[in-house]
Amino acid sequence: MRIPRTYLPIPLTTGATVILDENAANHLIRVLRLKPGAPLILFNGQGGEYRAVLQTADKKGGTAVIGEHLAHDAESPLHITLAQGISRGERMDYTLQKAVELGVTRIVPLITERCEVRLEGERLHKRLQHWQAVAASACEQCGRNRVPPVAQAGSLDDWLAQSHDGLRLALDPLAAQTLTQLSQPEDRRITLLIGPEGGLSDAEIEHARLAGFAGIRLGPRILRTETAAVTALSALQVLWGDLG
Numbered sequence: 001m002r003i004p005r006t007y008l009p010i011p012l013t014t015g016a017t018v019i020l021d022e023n024a025a026n027h028l029i030r031v032l033r034l035k036p037g038a039p040l041i042l043f044n045g046q047g048g049e050y051r052a053v054l055q056t057a058d059k060k061g062g063t064a065v066i067g068e069h070l071a072h073d074a075e076s077p078l079h080i081t082l083a084q085g086i087s088r089g090e091r092m093d094y095t096l097q098k099a100v101e102l103g104v105t106r107i108v109p110l111i112t113e114r115c116e117v118r119l120e121g122e123r124l125h126k127r128l129q130h131w132q133a134v135a136a137s138a139c140e141q142c143g144r145n146r147v148p149p150v151a152q153a154g155s156l157d158d159w160l161a162q163s164h165d166g167l168r169l170a171l172d173p174l175a176a177q178t179l180t181q182l183s184q185p186e187d188r189r190i191t192l193l194i195g196p197e198g199g200l201s202d203a204e205i206e207h208a209r210l211a212g213f214a215g216i217r218l219g220p221r222i223l224r225t226e227t228a229a230v231t232a233l234s235a236l237q238v239l240w241g242d243l244g
Helices: 022-031 089-101 121-142 156-160 202-210 225-240
Strands: 005-007 017-019 039-043 049-058 061-070 079-085 106-111 167-171 189-194 214-216
Touching: 005 022, 005 121, 022 049, 022 061, 039 061, 079 089, 079 225, 089 106, 089 121, 089 225, 106 121, 106 156, 156 202, 167 202, 167 225, 189 225, 202 214
Parallel strands: 005 039, 079 106, 079 189, 167 189, 167 214
Antiparallel strands: 017 061, 039 049, 049 061
């Protein structure tokens, strides 16, 4: 049986006993039904991971004793920021989950012209918390020990007005060039802009171009937003990252 990996965003030290937070306790004790003595892997997003043993487990929660630190690193050599137009429900969750599995460094949800979801106030705050939890869960599954931050959502125009380092790419099914026609950025920093359902509007693509983003297409077919993210990130990792 695979040893469960659990994200616990608190200081971790070999020999210490820690209290499992609500998410960790629910997954390990109520879902997996682990008993005291079960081996665990804990990580807090600061790099590396720890062997641990479940010490107590009951209806109120549980504790774990932290063991050996393991300097395990599954991070990509590419530093990719995914700027993603907010899509509906499960599509956005899927995009974020797969982006984390494919090594993205940072995620920026964007409100664009064709967004079908309108979020603000408390609803937006809860959605951002949910997306960050999706990212943490994806790290638990795929073996990463650094959880990519999900930035505060904002408008595309405001985001484009900020400075962006490295290679800047915007997905555009009508663009003339493809990824294979580009050169790897020397600093391995890439910002990838993808629209929501319906893609980016012509005006948004032009604004992105004026901000230094090169339009690229992913073959002859028009892809759904969640498919586009997976395809583009996979291609980048094959070309210049750790899937080649």
